[in-house]
Each structure stands twice: as structure tokens, then as C-alpha cells.
Amino acid sequence: MKNIEFLRFLNLKGPNIWTYRSALEVWIDIGELEDFPSNTIPGFPDRLTTWLPSLIEHRCSYEERGGFVRRLHEGTWPGHILEHVTLELQNLAGLPGGFGKARETNVRGVYKVVVRARHETVTRAALYAARDLVMAAIEDRPYDLDATLSKLRRMVDRLCLGPSTACIVDAADERRIPTIRLSEGNLVQLGHGCKSRRIWTAESDQTSAIAEGISRDKDLTKSLLETCGVPVPEGRLVESPEDAWEAAQDIGLPVVVKPCDANHGRGVFIDLNTREEIETAYKVALEEGSGVLVERFVPGLEHRLLIVGGKLAAAARGEPIFIVGDGKSTVQDLLDELNRDPRRGLLEEHLLDPVLLEREPAAVLELQRQNLTTESVPAAGRRILLLRNGNVSSDITDLVHPSVAAAASLAARIVGLDIAGVDIVAEDISRPLQDQGGAIVEVNAGPGLLMHLKPSDGKPRPVGEAIIDNLFGPEENGRIPIVGVTGTHGKTTIARLIARIVHLSGKHVGLACGEGLYFGERQIERGNRANWDAAHRVLLNRAVEAAVFENGSAAILAEGLAYDRCLV
Structure with a gap:
């Protein structure tokens, strides 16, 4: 019976014998298919490439576009095909990665297939889906590719880093700053030990809880900005629909009615001119927040300015x-x-x-x-x-007047945010706000970055790089000294001696070795801790100034290394 059977999975969480990236190694048995390379199965290459036409981009061993498709027609085996189909399913699901290998073992029909694995669960699912697709093409059966991709995309959205966090992680990777995901959400550590920083989407460990609390209170934010001379729309908190109408009359129609502490534009009503509209808007706004603001309506379009470390990193304009x-x-x-x-x-x-x-x-x-x-x-x-103010999507960074950028930067500093999304309503962002009655209407913590990464009009902006540059100086890489020890005999003794010497130099040392896990002179756990998990714990410890790791051959083969490079 022709089939592909999975025998064993190895989750290589760090640098390994195949690649410096995390990967999933699976051992497969192709059985009778060992006698049936792809060119001997009538119609197989055409069926596979009809389902996955993007396989034409796989260069394979020929190092040219269409190289893998050429191999299909010349004849290759299911292990190699499984590798490429898995990678392509991951690419189509939004999890790019080009590394893959397929190698024979000394057992006939048994292969090792290794593919890049940004998330083990998703890659494992992609491997199973790839096997089903390849077998359907071999047996000339229907296959619902859309359903498979839909399932994988949902997994990617649920399990993997969101685009805002991912762009920061990618920027860190470009600067060779190591990254460690700390939760199933978007909490990520950048760097190791005492040199590490943390981000959560577009918030960092420099973002204070006080500043975030201020930004959520729209009335308090506006009061602080107004005190410091930042242009804001006149307005006040109101306590009832009747009070909202009285405030609107005092301010002058038209007005804006919005919750005092909601976000994402929920419950915001603009350009209101009648008592019925204002009282209706009050009731909806109250459901979205704990209080309601009535403000002067500022004519113009809404603009989102991203301020990072006091500087303008990007700007986008909203369109009706x-x-x-x-x-x-x-x-x-x-x-x-x-x-x-x-x-x-x-x-x-x-x-x-x-x-x-x-x-x-x-x-x-x-x-x-x-x-x-x-x-x-x-x-x-x-x-x-x-x-009236829909999705913010058009990049206008190059149009922002210097005085407008300065006002947005000042607003972020007043609130206390290192990363802020400053919302400005103006008719022309290339002119000073005071010349046109423009105003800053909100200052937001944890701003979305996708509008700057994929604008519907204009060029993408390197906002991830701006955040990384704000967290790490030009010469910083978030790394601590790491010493790796491997060999056959005496690894543990050497690792302990090195850790002791480094400790005597005055550094707080983390040690993971065959006798246990140590922080400084304190043994945290006994037994063999020369493995990925123990080393990972050392790198997460923000008190650790240097690390020493024992790496046995079994751990390297089964898990990979917990670090991507070492000093010694």
C-alpha cells in the first residue's frame, strides 16, 4: 500500500545541526513509494502544481526559479516533495520560511524531513496537511486546499505573533538582537539576561503604567495637553443627555460626542448639530465608556502620528x-x-x-x-x-509640517509615553495647526503599527526599526557573555570551573550543567540540567550578567541550542 507514515517528531527549538533557526525534524517512512519517484506517477506533477502553482518559485537544488517543478518532472521522492509542500502551505498561511531539507537514512524508505518552524503546532499541522495533499495528488483524488489554508491561517492568527509585534522582532533580528517569546500572546523579550528589554505589541518596558492610565482618560489627557499649550478642542465631561446638549450650546455647534475612556474609535460621533443627534450619541457613548465628553468639532481629516522616543516615526491619514x-x-x-x-x-x-x-x-x-x-x-x-473618519491607511509621513510633528512629540512627552499614537484632526497636515484651527484629539498607548507597515497608499515605514533603535543604542545588541562547553568527558567539571572563575570576576553567573541549574552560588535545581529548558531559564533571568552552558550531543540533536551564538 502506498502511503507516507510519520515515525518521529523532533522540535528543534534553537540552532541545530541543520540550521541556525528553529525547525521541526520528522522521520517518515514512504514504504512502497520508494519505488515510485514523481516522474513514474502519471499526472502527479501537474496535479500538484495545479493545486499549488506558487511552487514555481521554489528554486531547489538548481538554484533557479522553477527548479523544484523541474525536479518533479525529472523524478524525486515523497520526502523531498513533502518538504516543499509543507513550506509552501506555511507561506500561503502567512508563516514564511524557506529552509527545508530531506535526507535518506540507512533504512530503505525512511527519510528525515526538516522544515523551518516558527511555531511548532502550525508547522506540525502543515506537515500533516502536506502529506494528505501529496497523497491525494498521487492517488488522483480531490483535495480541498481552500479549507486547509483557512484552517492554517486561523492557527497562525491565533498562535503566532501579530504583525505589529512581528515587525519589531524582525527589526531586532536584523540587528542580531536575540528574541524570546515569553507567552502565547505578544509578550517578547529582546536580548538576554541583564541586557534584555521587553515589548508587548507596541508597548515596551519603558511604557509606564501611569502614562498608559493617563492616555486612557481622555479628559485628563486633554487637560494636561491644554495646560502645556498643546492645541486641543474645547469641551468638558457631561453627566446626562440634557447636560450634553447644554455643553454643546456653550461650545457652539457642531460638536463631537465620545466616551472619555474608550479606544479604537468606538462610540465616537462627530459633526453633530441637533439636540436629537447629541442626546442619541450620548447614550451610545456612555455604553462604551465610564463617562462622556462633548468637544468642539474640528473640521478636517483625522491623522495618526506615530511618535517613538520623542521622534516622528510615521504618519497616516484617515479617509471618510x-x-x-x-x-x-x-x-x-x-x-x-x-x-x-x-x-x-x-x-x-x-x-x-x-x-x-x-x-x-x-x-x-x-x-x-x-x-x-x-x-x-x-x-x-x-x-x-x-x-467621516474611517480606516487610517494612507501614508503621509513626508507631508507632516515640522511644527505639527513637534506638537505630537510634546503631547507624547506630556502623557509620558515612549511609544504613542497621536491623533490629530486637521485640514492640511503640511501646515501649522494654529493656522487652520487643527487640534490633537487623542494620545494612545500601544498604537497599532499595521497601518504604517501596509498603507493602502504610499510607502511602508520602518516602524519596527524605530522602536528597536529607541530601546537599544547603536552599539548595543542585548547580549551577555555566553560560554558554551561540549565534548565527551569532563564537560560538567569544566563548565563549573568556568562559572566559578567568571563569578570571581564580579559577574552574576547563570550555569546550566550536568549537575544542576545555578544562579550565582545558589543551586536552584539538582540533576542533569544540560538541556534547552534550563539554558532558556538562565537567559530569561534579568539578573544574569554572564552564562555558562554545558551542551551534550544528545541535547543538541534532540532540541538544538538555547542560544544562537556564544562568546567562547
């Missing part, structure tokens, strides 16, 4: 969201068509949010203003406004 009638479709039909844009979705990887009326009361109010419901059929060519 419209739908256009065709004389046949209802408003709901047009909305559904708008949301079918592949850039729109609820996952973090999506650049634009879907417009869902149940989540956008401001859009419902805009429809009511235009005497429309979801069942209305707008005339052909009629533009219908849904949101």
Missing part, C-alpha cells in the same frame, strides 16, 4: 468611508460588497476594518441623517457617507 449607489442594490448589499474587500477583516493581519452596523452606531446615525436605512435602494451614482 463611502458607498456608491447603483440604482439596484440596497444599502446592506452595498455594505456587503464593501466588506468583501480582502483588505477588510477582523483579524490583526487585515489592514482595514469591516463596516458592521451593529458595531458602528456612528454609521447608523450617518445613514439616518441621509434619510436611509439598510433596505433603501440609493440612486445610481449617489455617494453615501458611512463614517
